Amino acid sequence: MRRQVSLRWSWWLLLPLILFLSLILSLSFGAMPLPLSALWKAIVGTSDETARTILLEIRLPRALLAILVGASLGTAGGAFQGVLRNPLADPYLLGVSGGAALGAVTALALGLPFAWALPLAAFIGALGALGMVYLVAHAHRGSTHTLILSGVMIGSLASSLLLFLLWTVPADPMRSVLFWLMGNLGTADTDWLPLGTLFTAAAFFVLWCQAPALDLLTQGEETAADLGLAVGRSRLLLLTAAGALTAMAVALAGLVGFVGLVVPHVVRLLLGPAHRRLLPASALLGASFLLLSDLVARIVLAPAEIPIGVVTAMIGAPFFLYLLRRKEGRG
Amino acid sequence: MIALDKVAFRYAGHPVFTDLSLEVHSGEMFGILGPNGSGKTTLLKLLRAVIRPEAGEIRVEGAPLARLRRREVAQKIAVVPQAAAPGYPFPVDEFVAMGRYPWKPGWFGLPASGSEVEKALQVTDTSHLAAQRVNTLSGGELQRVLLARALVQDASILLLDEASSHLDLDHRLAFAHLLKALNRERGVTIVQVSHDLDLAAALCDRVLVLDRQGRIAALGTPAEVYTEEMFHTVFGAEVRIDPHPDTGAPRVCPHFF
Numbered sequence: 001m002r003r004q005v006s007l008r009w010s011w012w013l014l015l016p017l018i019l020f021l022s023l024i025l026s027l028s029f030g031a032m033p034l035p036l037s038a039l040w041k042a043i044v045g046t047s048d049e050t051a052r053t054i055l056l057e058i059r060l061p062r063a064l065l066a067i068l069v070g071a072s073l074g075t076a077g078g079a080f081q082g083v084l085r086n087p088l089a090d091p092y093l094l095g096v097s098g099g100a101a102l103g104a105v106t107a108l109a110l111g112l113p114f115a116w117a118l119p120l121a122a123f124i125g126a127l128g129a130l131g132m133v134y135l136v137a138h139a140h141r142g143s144t145h146t147l148i149l150s151g152v153m154i155g156s157l158a159s160s161l162l163l164f165l166l167w168t169v170p171a172d173p174m175r176s177v178l179f180w181l182m183g184n185l186g187t188a189d190t191d192w193l194p195l196g197t198l199f200t201a202a203a204f205f206v207l208w209c210q211a212p213a214l215d216l217l218t219q220g221e222e223t224a225a226d227l228g229l230a231v232g233r234s235r236l237l238l239l240t241a242a243g244a245l246t247a248m249a250v251a252l253a254g255l256v257g258f259v260g261l262v263v264p265h266v267v268r269l270l271l272g273p274a275h276r277r278l279l280p281a282s283a284l285l286g287a288s289f290l291l292l293s294d295l296v297a298r299i300v301l302a303p304a305e306i307p308i309g310v311v312t313a314m315i316g317a318p319f320f321l322y323l324l325r326r327k328e329g330r331g
Numbered sequence: 332m333i334a335l336d337k338v339a340f341r342y343a344g345h346p347v348f349t350d351l352s353l354e355v356h357s358g359e360m361f362g363i364l365g366p367n368g369s370g371k372t373t374l375l376k377l378l379r380a381v382i383r384p385e386a387g388e389i390r391v392e393g394a395p396l397a398r399l400r401r402r403e404v405a406q407k408i409a410v411v412p413q414a415a416a417p418g419y420p421f422p423v424d425e426f427v428a429m430g431r432y433p434w435k436p437g438w439f440g441l442p443a444s445g446s447e448v449e450k451a452l453q454v455t456d457t458s459h460l461a462a463q464r465v466n467t468l469s470g471g472e473l474q475r476v477l478l479a480r481a482l483v484q485d486a487s488i489l490l491l492d493e494a495s496s497h498l499d500l501d502h503r504l505a506f507a508h509l510l511k512a513l514n515r516e517r518g519v520t521i522v523q524v525s526h527d528l529d530l531a532a533a534l535c536d537r538v539l540v541l542d543r544q545g546r547i548a549a550l551g552t553p554a555e556v557y558t559e560e561m562f563h564t565v566f567g568a569e570v571r572i573d574p575h576p577d578t579g580a581p582r583v584c585p586h587f588f
Binding site for chain 1: 379380381400401402404405406408409410412417418419420421422425429430432433435464480484
């Protein structure tokens with residue numbers, strides 16, 4: 001037991017360290033490489049103007065966005081997997097992805113001219129779909145099975161509406177929406193960063209405070225109630241907070257898949273399922289994972305960029321399979 | 332003390348209880364028996380406040396159950412479920428600490444749980460399992476760990492729904508000893524639904540027998556309740572009752588052929 005505890009402590013040093021190294025890597029690689037010395041000079045302001053501009057106005061905002069989105073998706077994934085008692089749940093399971101996409105395309109089809117129309121519409125669509133799933137499933141009293149099935153159905157409905165809308169929209173803007181849907185950190189308006197950070201921090205705090213409730217919910221509704229949890233109210237609070245985190249991430253960066261599924265899963269293998277640890281560790285690891293994925297997306301086919309969702313799945317899936325096999329092997 | 336006053340409950344339009352009144356005393360070891368479909372589990376669900384009576388009232392230590400908040404119910408009543416697949420692989424000590432939830436202070440505090448958990452693990456003889464993950468436990472171990480989780484709830488009433496009925500004989504006996512000790516030494520009120528007639532007779536101060544209409548067919552000490560006639564009318568079974576050679580508790584011998 002003592003060995004396990006000390007191992008756990010080392011993870012709290014290791015995970016922030018991984019995030020820090022990912023950040024450094026992400027800041028130094030790109031069309032114009034900035035080695036460590038140049039990076040340092042740019043930070044303290046003794047370098048030339050170009051390097052400083054690249055660092056502060058291009059790479060740093062993008063890296064911060066990656067951290068924000070990765071942390072949000074990791075945390076939301078962990079929370080959804082707890083509430084739904086399903087390790088295969090991801091933040092998009094309850095119609096959030098379909099709703100967000102539908103919102104974004106609606107904004108485009110209506111020709112809303114504002115720069116913030118797209119993320120805002122995606123945000124509203126995501127939360128709207130989740131709310132509808134919640135109501136349809138009578139989630140205040142219903143079972144998690146009903147919730148998941150309703151989520152899948154509402155998601156399908158949103159997707160079919162989406163296809164219909166895409167069919168009516170002219171081809172050119174449609175391409176940009178498709179690209180956006182695949183997940184992209186490059187197109188986001190970085191003016192959103194401060195607001196997004198505040199919002200994410202608030203939702204994370206709510207979830208983290210509710211970590212013991214999440215632990216209880218993994219035991220099933222009846223047992224959770226026997227242990228003193230007001231299940232309906234707690235589930236509403238948790239789904240709202242996790243849904244808002246997801247909606248925020250989608251609004252900022254489109255549908256980046258896989259992070260919310262695989263990161264909490266990996267953390268559970270490393271640190272166990274208790275949510276007081278799972279949520280912050282998933283945030284840290286999700287942020288690192290998205291930073292590195294974005295780095296790969298930017299440099300592999302430079303100057304072209306691969307959609308980041310493609311990269312997260314390409315790195316995430318084999319890594320996950322490796323961990324799974326190793327775990328099985330040890331029994 | 333648990334008091335049911337004229338409780339009525341229907342399940343999918345089908346009456347389970349129409350007029351059930353009953354008292355379980357503090358510190359009592361109370362058994363609920365009856366054939367399948369007599370509403371044993373439904374009665375337990377009413378006591379857990381998972382479902383609400385349609386008429387009548389249930390009071391726990393004088394307080395109407397319907398008025399209590401979830402955590403207040405959990406501070407008074409702890410439930411030991413049947414050992415089933417425990418889901419996510421929590422280590423045993425964290426799993427047991429979940430039982431402290433009803434005592435969680437405020438909105439983001441964590442309930443202090445270390446010493447309570449340690450004590451409960453000792454009582455249930457599971458200290459050596461503290462770091463093991465719950466999904467790797469045997470059935471008997473998991474059942475003791477579930478009991479430990481109910482114990483850290485620090486409730487004065489323990490409800491068991493056939494908690495030990497699928498365990499091997501040795502584990503079932505050990506579990507019964509544990510319940511007996513909790514009841515005698517700590518004064519915990521224990522209400523258990525059981526299919527094991529002989530064990531219930533040896534263990535319980537009083538037993539309730541429900542018939543298929545959800546009515547009280549018999550209520551009293553095992554010696555009063557266990558009669559050949561009762562088993563004939565309620566269970567539709569021909570049995571002979573004789574005293575256990577050691578304890579004198581009634582023992583049920585069915586006519587097999």
